[in-house]
Amino acid sequence: MDFLRPAGWAEALAAKAEHPAAVPIAGGTDLMVEINFDHRRPEQLLDLNRVAELQEWEVGADTVRLGASVPYARIVAELGGALPGLARAAHTVASPQIRNRGGVGGNLGTASPAGDAHPALLAAGAEVEVESVRGSRRIPVDEFFTGVKRNALAPDELIKWVHVKRATGPQEFAKVGTRNAMVIAVCAFGIALHPDTRTVRTGIGSAAPTPVRAAAAEEFLAAALAEGGFWDSGRALPPALAGQFAELAAGACNPVDDVRGSARYRRHAVGVMARRTLGWTWESYRRGAAGSTSGEGAA
Structure with a gap:
């Protein structure tokens, strides 16, 4: 196994172009597990830890530009105001040691249906900026996941930035697991209210072949909030409305039975989390x- 260690972003792109099969590694949260158990044996590893840009973030007027390798611990500590849903999801990732190493770029690159960051990114409406020696492009996170542990990256592309809309309303994340830490989600759910556009977005993890949104639930809730005047009045939501939202969210799932939970349980749990987070x-x-979106400085 060859170990490629570029000193900067241009070198990293050149190395990826020359070795398209090279597997990027920064935190190594998922990759090292696969290597240690001999489930994967890549010919080359592309170490991105010396690429400074990937460790940076910047809060703009409307969006946060998040480097692919910004550790979860920094997202929790420094971006909770601008990205509350992602910060809540980041707080549930593994152990403090792993949160100090792992980042959103690795989560996206692995594209596991159970990735903790994915529901929050779907709910927030993120875009993934990828780059190669041929140029850069932005991929809406809704289009990024193409199958079980598959994504829309071309062989010569690397993830550089994740652009996430700053929160204009409350966001939540919930996860079901066998314990509170060091556990892969049985299922997860994220929700974000967007009062500026009077829309709702969701994200579901570990309950379908890819992370998905509950589109029918979003459309139902957005229409109900508008037609009932709830955005302006701030009235409490009727239990029947919350129940219908939960039912539609559960209906968006396409889970399987595995050692962590049955398909029936996952659907039920997603419905419960949808109702509670709403x-x-x-x-x-x-x-x-x-409107709690306090600004942060750039790293």
Whole structure:
């Protein structure tokens, strides 16, 4: 196994162009497990730890530009105001040691249906900026996942930035697992209220071949909030409305039975999480926390 160690981004792109099969490594959260158990034996590893840009982030007026290797621990500590849903998801990742190493870029590159960052990125409406020696492009996160552990990256492309819309309303993330730490999600759910556009977005993890949005649930809730005047009045949501949202969210799942949980359980759990997270976000909105998007400085 060859170990490629570029000193900067241009060198990394050149190495990836010359060795398209080279597997990028930064935190190594998922990759090293596969290598240690001999489930994967790449011919080349592309070490990105010396690429400084990937460790940087910047909060703009409307979006956050997040480097692919910014550790989860920094997202939790420094970006909770601008990206509350992603910060909540990052807080559930593995152990403190892994949160100090792993980042969103690796999660996206692995493209596991159970990736903790994915529901929050779907709910927030992120775009993944990828680059090669041929140029750069942005991929909406909705289009990034193409199959089980497969993504839309071309063989010579690397993830550089993740552009995430700054929160204009409350966001939540919930995960079901066998314990609170060091566990792969049985299923997960993220929700974001976007009062500026009066829309709702969701993300579901580990309950379909790829991370997915509950589109029918989003459309139902957005219409119900508008038609009922809830955005302006801030009234409590009727239990029947929350129940219908939960049912539609569960219906968006296409899970399987495995050692971590049955398909039936996953559908049920997603419905429960959808109802609960909707309740939490709406109560936060009613309390006036919808505009809590305190600015952060660039790293």
